[in-house]
Amino acid sequence: MHAELVIVGNGMAAARLVQELKQGGGFEGRILMIGREPRPAYNRVLLPPLLAGEIEDQALELHSPEWYAEQGIELLCDDPVMALEPERHRLYTGSGKCIYYDQLVLATGSNSSLPPLPGIDLNGVMGFRTWQDVEIMREAAAKGGNAVVIGGGLLGLEAAEGLRKLGMCTRVLQRSDYLLNRQLDRHAAGMLQQTLEGRGLEIITNAGVECLQGNEAGQVTQVILKDGTALPADLVVVAAGVTPETSLARAAELDCDRAIRVDAELRTSAVDIFAIGECCQFAGNTYGLVAPIWRQARVLAQVLSGESDLYAEQPVATQLKVSGISLFSCGEIDAEDTKVVEYHDPEVGDYRKLWLRDEKLVGAVLYGDTRQGNDYFEQLLAERAEV
Numbered sequence: 001m002h003a004e005l006v007i008v009g010n011g012m013a014a015a016r017l018v019q020e021l022k023q024g025g026g027f028e029g030r031i032l033m034i035g036r037e038p039r040p041a042y043n044r045v046l047l048p049p050l051l052a053g054e055i056e057d058q059a060l061e062l063h064s065p066e067w068y069a070e071q072g073i074e075l076l077c078d079d080p081v082m083a084l085e086p087e088r089h090r091l092y093t094g095s096g097k098c099i100y101y102d103q104l105v106l107a108t109g110s111n112s113s114l115p116p117l118p119g120i121d122l123n124g125v126m127g128f129r130t131w132q133d134v135e136i137m138r139e140a141a142a143k144g145g146n147a148v149v150i151g152g153g154l155l156g157l158e159a160a161e162g163l164r165k166l167g168m169c170t171r172v173l174q175r176s177d178y179l180l181n182r183q184l185d186r187h188a189a190g191m192l193q194q195t196l197e198g199r200g201l202e203i204i205t206n207a208g209v210e211c212l213q214g215n216e217a218g219q220v221t222q223v224i225l226k227d228g229t230a231l232p233a234d235l236v237v238v239a240a241g242v243t244p245e246t247s248l249a250r251a252a253e254l255d256c257d258r259a260i261r262v263d264a265e266l267r268t269s270a271v272d273i274f275a276i277g278e279c280c281q282f283a284g285n286t287y288g289l290v291a292p293i294w295r296q297a298r299v300l301a302q303v304l305s306g307e308s309d310l311y312a313e314q315p316v317a318t319q320l321k322v323s324g325i326s327l328f329s330c331g332e333i334d335a336e337d338t339k340v341v342e343y344h345d346p347e348v349g350d351y352r353k354l355w356l357r358d359e360k361l362v363g364a365v366l367y368g369d370t371r372q373g374n375d376y377f378e379q380l381l382a383e384r385a386e387v
Helices: 012-024 044-051 065-070 131-141 154-165 186-199 247-251 290-304 373-386
Strands: 002-008 031-034 073-076 081-085 090-093 098-106 110-112 146-150 169-173 202-204 209-214 220-225 230-232 235-238 242-244 273-275 317-322 325-331 339-345 350-357 360-367
Touching: 002 012, 012 031, 012 290, 031 098, 044 131, 044 154, 065 073, 081 247, 098 290, 131 154, 131 235, 146 154, 146 230, 154 169, 154 186, 154 235, 154 317, 186 202, 186 325, 186 350, 186 360, 220 235, 273 290, 317 373, 325 373, 360 373
Parallel strands: 002 031, 002 098, 031 073, 098 273, 146 169, 146 235, 169 202
Antiparallel strands: 081 090, 090 098, 110 242, 209 220, 220 230, 317 325, 325 360, 339 350, 350 360
16 A cells, blocks of 8 residues: 555644645645544544533544545544554554555654552553543443542643543542642632632642552552542542653654654654654654644645745643633743732632733733733733844
8 A cells, every 4th residue: 555645643633734735735645644543533622521521522523534535535543553664665554554655744642641650550540631531431430439630730620520520529639739830820720729629629739649559350449649648549530741652753763852853844853754743842842732733734734745834933822721710821920030910800700910021921820701811922922022
């Protein structure tokens, strides 16, 4: 089998890339997409509301199977690439297919990071990354009992809220002393915690996990904290970050650090092989937010079509929604050597904090009413451009 362009991975980055290729119209060759999961690309951002029962399955669909067929894109699902031979421009899939390519894009994404804790391999301990994870969590929640979510970031909080809504007694363990510590200041995080606890979540901050314990059948039964506290657990969800999926690239001896190294054209160290999304690393940076990956897709679509374009880093804003609670942050949070402007209306639950340096906006956090978020972000970008 041969294709002018093979894309290894069928996630959000890959789906965006083929969309950009087809919209641009500059790429004429055959495109083959190979995915590990059994279904076409879907919107992973919507997995938490799917878990909570707030949306239907079809809401996650990025492109229908018919769209791929209409665009002349061949999909190969549930057949992961097992070996890559860059010098021969070929690869092998799990089912034994040998595929030759002219150009190859690695869009292998990332995996949930599972810390090396005693008991991490027990049954009932899992990450939260795929549609299958949602199905497993729903099945566990149907039995009731206790859930422990390790990680007080956005994904951990959304997983916890979903499990709570499904009827489980749910606790969140946050290693730092407040929630979303990379996106919020302490006050906004305190407001968020108060709201979530009012709904029935139990949140434990400054929580270090010592180990996980299970029964004779190998099923997790409790989480032991470093202070000796034992928390009952029928299900443990680890939402403590992700690890770029680089195993295929490393086995093929591509240049990798934390992820697959690429240049400004998203080229790897191998001829005719590119990488995009969470599996790639550019100028020391790796990616987990949609905005920079969408920019990468635009650049790579141009490059693959024979045009000239270069990827460059830009500041990003974080628009968050934790189960109906709107949050926004951009720039430097809790920045030093700044003037602080703060507004709080406890009656309606609105909070706004701005950080200014030399009368220029350098950071912002909004809680509740986030309508001005994009205006602040545009102001921040404009003022950085002037520097």
